[in-house]
Amino acid sequence: MADEKVVIGSETKYPLNGILTTPNETKKLFPAVVLVHGSGPNNMDEKIGNNYPFKDLAEGLSEKGIAVLRYDKRTFVYGKEMRKDTGISVKEETIEDAILAADFLRKDSRIDSNKIFIVGHSLGGMLAPRIDSEGGNFAGIIILGGSPRKLEEIMMDQNNDVLNSLNKFLKMIAKKQIAALSSKFGNIYNLSDEEAKSTLVLGKYVRAYYFKEMGEHPSIQYLKEMDKPVFILQGDKDFQVSVQKDYNGYKNLLGDMPNVTFKLYPNLNHLFMPSVYGEILKAKKEYKVAQRVDKQVINDISDWILSI
Known part of the structure; x- marks a missing residue:
């Protein structure tokens, strides 16, 4: 496993530092994933409290033969200047950079350009179908702790x-x-x-406008029209999205579609780590406890990717 420092959007106004983690094997082309953050200004490891879910995913998936690209979120690096823009939407905050990241992977000769996937966490999972539709053109979509709601x-x-x-x-x-x-x-x-x-x-x-623009592009519309593989995962102790309204919401809307796979994990929270307190009022305390993304989640994501 090797970590290479990269820059996403080097030609743009908002270049972002990132890391491409590649597997040790060199004999064949790798499948690859782009990791897309949840809400808020996150760094490339998606550091939340004392947890680093994107670092865990990068290490875990690359051990399974999958290259992983993660990068700082635009608002993490340029948040102060972006505040002045009254027309900011998820397009500038997230979508544009995720598409640039997919393009970056396609240009890498070690990567199978037909096997590039998006792994969106939380808000990133809600946006993943739109990112795909607006230029990501992924081989498949993985939604971690997302929602079909506004x-x-x-x-x-x-x-x-x-x-x-x-x-x-x-x-x-x-x-x-x-x-x-x-x-x-x-x-x-x-x-x-x-x-x-x-x-x-x-x-x-x-x-x-931030909410209006996003709400006018409902993710469920993209998903309903999609025939590429989709994998929807959630922890049953997630207090930021709901099993009933979000995980089951996806199931009710997409359950008949043969391209969509679902998995609910017992006792995992929004970061796909073991639940500690399990209530929203103790979110800060929950995420202060240093943990790792559950191995089963990493195994399931890698098995799913490698089966496509």
Whole structure:
């Protein structure tokens, strides 16, 4: 296994450092994956607390003969200057760089250009079908802890989960804040693009346009029209997406499609690591515990890729 430092988008305004991890074998062309981050400004290892899920995936998959490309997310490196852009969407934040990463792999003579896959985690999993459609052109799609729902629906559920675990006094305060957020979210699709770009919904920088643009490209539409292989995985102790609404949501919408495979893992959290506290209110504490991505998950992903 070798780690090579690379740059994704070296010709663009936003070059990003990355690592290409390649297997030891050199006799044949490798299949390869592009790792696409969840929400927030993540580094190439997708460091969350004391955990490094993308590093684990890169090491684990390359041991199985699969090359893995990971890179810093654009908002991780250029977040400050990007804040000024009122029209920022998932396209600039995630999609463009994932397509550049796929193109980068296609130019590598060691890699089988017909066997390049996308592994999207969380928000990256929600965007993976769109990334594929807009130029990624992958051999298959792997969705880790994703959702067929709109991002704002998931966020409202997360807020309500927090609300339900608060004491009475805090509940009163939080209820008002959540109601205000709910009414902002409820109005997003009534706004024109220009209005959405000037409407703040979260903090000082997150505007309605970010949610509107993403919501107008629902991932489930891409998946329903897709005949390439799709693998959907989730941990049953994931408190950031729901087994009932997200994992089963995918199953209800796509379960009859022969190209889609599903797997639910007992006692794994959103990072596909063993559950510690299992509740959203203790998310920070949960991710402070240093762990590794479960070996079975890595085995299942590599077996699935190598079977295609």
